[in-house]
Amino acid sequence: MSKTISEKILSNHSGVDARAGDIVVANLDFLMGQDGTSGVAIDSFRNMGAKAVFDGGKIAICIDHSAPSPNMGVSEIQKKIRGFTKDTKILLYDVGCGVCHQLIPEQGHVVPGDLVIGADSHTCTYGAINAFSTGVGSTDLAAGWISGKLWFKVPETFKFVINGRLPQGVYSKDLILSIIGDVTADGATYMAAEFVGTTIDELSVEARFTISNMAIEMGGKAGLMLADKKALDWICKHSKRKPNPVESDSHAKFANVKEYDASKFGPVVAKPHTVDNVSPVEDVAGTPVQQGFLGTCTNGRLEDMRIAASILKGKKVCGDSRLIIAPASREILKAMIKEGLYNLFIDAGGVIVTPGCGPCVGTQTGIPADGESVISTANRNFKGRMGNPNSFIYLASPATVAASVIEGKITDPRKFL
Amino acid sequence: MILNGKARKFKQNDDINTDYIISGRYKFKIQDPNELAKHVMEDLDPDFATKRLEKGDFIVAGRNFGCGSSREQAPMSIKYAGVSAVIAKSFARIFYRNSFNLGLPAIEADTDSIDEGDEIEVDLNAGLIKNKTKNQELKIAPLPKTMQTLLADGGLVEHFKKHGGFKLG
Numbered sequence: 001m002s003k004t005i006s007e008k009i010l011s012n013h014s015g016v017d018a019r020a021g022d023i024v025v026a027n028l029d030f031l032m033g034q035d036g037t038s039g040v041a042i043d044s045f046r047n048m049g050a051k052a053v054f055d056g057g058k059i060a061i062c063i064d065h066s067a068p069s070p071n072m073g074v075s076e077i078q079k080k081i082r083g084f085t086k087d088t089k090i091l092l093y094d095v096g097c098g099v100c101h102q103l104i105p106e107q108g109h110v111v112p113g114d115l116v117i118g119a120d121s122h123t124c125t126y127g128a129i130n131a132f133s134t135g136v137g138s139t140d141l142a143a144g145w146i147s148g149k150l151w152f153k154v155p156e157t158f159k160f161v162i163n164g165r166l167p168q169g170v171y172s173k174d175l176i177l178s179i180i181g182d183v184t185a186d187g188a189t190y191m192a193a194e195f196v197g198t199t200i201d202e203l204s205v206e207a208r209f210t211i212s213n214m215a216i217e218m219g220g221k222a223g224l225m226l227a228d229k230k231a232l233d234w235i236c237k238h239s240k241r242k243p244n245p246v247e248s249d250s251h252a253k254f255a256n257v258k259e260y261d262a263s264k265f266g267p268v269v270a271k272p273h274t275v276d277n278v279s280p281v282e283d284v285a286g287t288p289v290q291q292g293f294l295g296t297c298t299n300g301r302l303e304d305m306r307i308a309a310s311i312l313k314g315k316k317v318c319g320d321s322r323l324i325i326a327p328a329s330r331e332i333l334k335a336m337i338k339e340g341l342y343n344l345f346i347d348a349g350g351v352i353v354t355p356g357c358g359p360c361v362g363t364q365t366g367i368p369a370d371g372e373s374v375i376s377t378a379n380r381n382f383k384g385r386m387g388n389p390n391s392f393i394y395l396a397s398p399a400t401v402a403a404s405v406i407e408g409k410i411t412d413p414r415k416f417l
Numbered sequence: 418m419i420l421n422g423k424a425r426k427f428k429q430n431d432d433i434n435t436d437y438i439i440s441g442r443y444k445f446k447i448q449d450p451n452e453l454a455k456h457v458m459e460d461l462d463p464d465f466a467t468k469r470l471e472k473g474d475f476i477v478a479g480r481n482f483g484c485g486s487s488r489e490q491a492p493m494s495i496k497y498a499g500v501s502a503v504i505a506k507s508f509a510r511i512f513y514r515n516s517f518n519l520g521l522p523a524i525e526a527d528t529d530s531i532d533e534g535d536e537i538e539v540d541l542n543a544g545l546i547k548n549k550t551k552n553q554e555l556k557i558a559p560l561p562k563t564m565q566t567l568l569a570d571g572g573l574v575e576h577f578k579k580h581g582g583f584k585l586g
Contacts, residue, residue, distance in 0.1 A: 023563050025583050036445050040489050043448075048577040066445050073446025121487040121511055137489035137515035139573045147582050151563065185432050186481035190510050219484065221510055274432060361441040382436040382485060389440075389460040 002249035004157040005224045006192040009132040009246055013115045020156040020253070029131075030058050030109050031144045032118035034100045036065040036361070039077040040138035041119055042084050045145055054148035056089035060109065062100035063093065064356040066363040074363070088145075098329025098355040101125040101213065101297035106329055111235055112227035113244030117144055121216045122297050122379065128205065128212035129235060130227035130245055132192070135216060155192045155221045156255035157248070158183075162197040164262040169414035171307070172207035173299055173377065173397035175199070176214045177268050179260065181278025189219030191255055194248065199262040200225060205234040206303040213298045214379050217275040267413055269375075270395035273383040281400055281412045290372040292323045292405035294350075294398055295358045299377035300328030302335050304398040309341045311402035311416045317349035318408030323401075324351050324366045326358025362387030375404045418541040418568075420501040420522075422473035426533045427461045433478050434485035435512065437461050444490040453490055454497035472499035475539070477531050479505065482523075483512025492516040492523075502539055504528055504546065517564045520572035525558035541568075 003011070007018055014024035033041055038061045053059055061081055069075040078095075085092040093103050101122050110116055112130035117123065121135035136150065144150045160179060166172075180187075193215045200208065208225055215223025225231070227245035235243050248254075267281040294300070294308050305327065317323045325345055327333040333355050336342045345352060353359075359366030360378045367387035368374050374386060374393050381393035396404070399413035406416070427433065443456045458465040458476075476495060482505035483491060492515045495503060502522040516523040524539065526546055531537065536549040539557070546555040560568070563585045570576040576584070 023561075023585065025585070036441070037488060039448060040493070044574055047574045071446055073448070077446070077448060119487055119489075121485065123487075135487040135511050137487055137511060137518060139489060139518040140514060143573055143577060143583070146577070149583060151583055151585055153561075153563075185484055186507065186509070189481065189507065219481065219509060361445070363441055363445045380434075380436070380485065382434050384440050384442070384460040385436050387442055 002251035002253070004192070004248045004252045004254070005194060005246050006132055006155050006157055006222060009113060009115055010152055010154050012113070018154045020154050022154045023151060024154060025149050025151050026115055028117055028144050028148055028150060029114040030104070030116045031141060032100055032104055032120070032123065033061045033141050034065055034120050035063040035067065035078055035081060037119035037138045037141070038081050041141045041145070042080060044139040044142035048142060048146060050146045053088045053090055053145045059145060060091035060093060060104065061085055062097065062103055063095050064099050065361055067095040067354055067356040070364040096330060096354055098332070099297045099300060099357055102300065102328035105129060106238055106331060108239030108241065111239050111241045111243040112231070113246050117141065117150055122213050124215045124220060124223045125209055125213040125297060127215065127223040128208040128225050129231050130225060132222050132224070134221050155190055157194050158188045158191040159194045159196065159254045159257045161257065161259045162195065162199040162262050164199055165202065166199060166262045166265060169399060169417050170265050170267055171397040171399060172203055172210045174265055174268050175262065176211045177270050177278050177395065178265050180214060180218050180276050181268070183218050183258070185217065185274055185276045186219045188215065191220060192222040192224055193220040194224045196226065201228060204303055205231055206301045209301065210298055217379060267397060267400050269400065269410060270381055272381055272392040272394065275379070275381060275395065281396070281410065284394065284410050285412055287373060287410045288408060289321055289375045289404050289410060291366060291368055291374040292321060292401045293359055293366065293374060293376040293378065294323065294401050295326030295328065296360045296378040297328065298379040299398050300326055300332065302332050304377065305332065305336055305341050308398040308402040309344050311399055311413060312348040312406065313344060315348060315406050317405045320408040321405045322351065323349065323405045324353060324359060326353050327355045330355050359386055361385065375401050375410060377401050420539040422475050422501050422537060423471065424477040424531045424533060424535040424537050425470060425474050426477050427458065429461055430479035432481045432484055433461070435483055435488050435491040436485055438483065438491040439488065439494040444488055450493050450497040453494045457494040457498045466498050470498060470500070473501050475537055476500050476503045477528050478503070479528060480507045482508050484509035487511045489515045489519070492519050492521050496521045517567040518573040520568060522568060526555050530555070
């Protein structure tokens with residue numbers, strides 16, 4: 001019988017004929033934790049009476065959410081994590097390495113056909129390279145560390161078919177925000193999203209990560225794409241492991257299918273305080289912004305930096321705004337230096353902070369004041385997300401963020417192209 | 418399992434995310450669940466944990482409760498604040514799993530008729546919510562067997578200690 005990508009990967013890893021709705025216990029290929037969730041996982045691991053992990057080479061913890069530590073409480077948690085990784089011989093990506101969701105694919109830990117869990121909701125990012133990867137809580141992660149397994153409810157699949165060429169000034173971020181605006185914040189709850197079509201084929205692997213990353217913002221359990229030649233070339237460059245590409249059968253059963261014409265998309269912004277509160281940039285153009293943020297697991301990659309730099313070149317951040325930039329990894333930071341982007345951003349008046357999550361989760365490096373508005377390339381604009389419940393967060397593409405900090409107000413990026 | 422308490426609702430009913438349940442301001446630096454619990458739902462109601470909530474109360478909400486991040490500190494803060502269960506029209510996936518992993522029931526029911534302060538009795542075995550204030554009965558969506566097992570064992574840590582691995586049947 002025909003199967004979806006999710007049904008195939010979960011069948012391959014559980015040894016049973018897995019169908020949507022079934023509960024399976026499946027073998028994991030890789031497990032990731034970060035500094036905000038791993039402390040609790042270590043407590044659960046110890047409370048379960050465990051002494052050793054199943055395979056230290058298949059487990060990593062990334063210290064990225066509050067890095068370097070902004071206070072004593074965080075320092076204690078990070079010390080606990082460092083000690084644990086040493087004791088159990090698991091991989092540690094310490095302060096400055098970058099955001100977990102950039103590091104895990106970039107460092108070659110995940111390939112097509114894999115089953116991956118991460119104690120971070122945006123673990124769905126690796127779906128862009130054809131892996132079933134999903135976010136879990138800390139105790140689920142601890143159970144995985146011990147057994148190398150986790151139970152899964154096999155999800156139904158919501159297929160998104162996107163054809164056509166994105167207009168100039170419109171990026172994969174605009175595409176996924178527009179889709180979330182359409183299906184809403186719980187439109188794909190408990191489902192795996194599958195993104196296919198000529199628009200996806202045309203995008204770089206980096207731009208695809210942006211889309212898969214945000215599958216969770218519509219409730220999705222995974223954000224899957226096909227392993228085409230472009231994806232396989234990218235994986236070859238980053239990993240020594242053998243890929244095992246998986247695609248849905250032509251008669252596979254989809255819970256829902258939606259089709260979009262990419263040529264009709266424009267630049268959009270998600271307004272406070274929900275990700276599905278999406279409007280064309282024209283509707284909010286002119287809204288003053290005191291801070292711009294370029295970075296995160298959504299849009300902190302080299303391509304994003306290049307797009308923002310092309311707009312900021314020879315220009316200055318407006319005196320009423322500030323621009324904070326967090327490269328998604330040390331490798332990206334090095335490439336920015338090599339390509340001259342680092343100097344370009346500094347000359348424009350930008351501030352470059354440690355590779356990692358930057359100010360996205362409100363623990364450090366750029367907490368807005370009461371009444372201030374931020375335009376950000378991140379994936380969440382919840383009230384208080386950046387550390388102050390009395391501030392306002394607008395989500396947009398790197399191009400829209402760059403254009404907006406030049407003007408000090410939300411600005412259509414097409415003005416600068 | 419029979420639970421009793423008052424319904425506690427918020428001005429925002431749908432899409433109550435994990436940042437609202439426990440803010441990143443606290444969850445990244447505080448390890449003690451009892452300390453975290455003092456800040457539960459703070460950005461929606463600063464007085465919730467300190468003044469409004471009584472031990473055994475229920476958090477009652479609309480659609481997509483617990484959306485957003487994977488932080489287990491969200492259901493942990495709710496549990497340690499003394500909430501006996503969350504009742505919502507629907508839950509986000511990761512929050513739902515995390516709740517049962519911690520032994521906190523996440524109950525799906527049509528919550529429209531429940532108002533702030535209503536006296537509620539939840540009978541998980543019978544699959545019923547009794548609204549004693551309004552003298553109404555509401556049906557609970559049946560709990561999946563996996564969740565029943567986790568709840569009966571007292572969460573995933575206890576399940577692993579008891580069985581030495583997954584034994585969800």
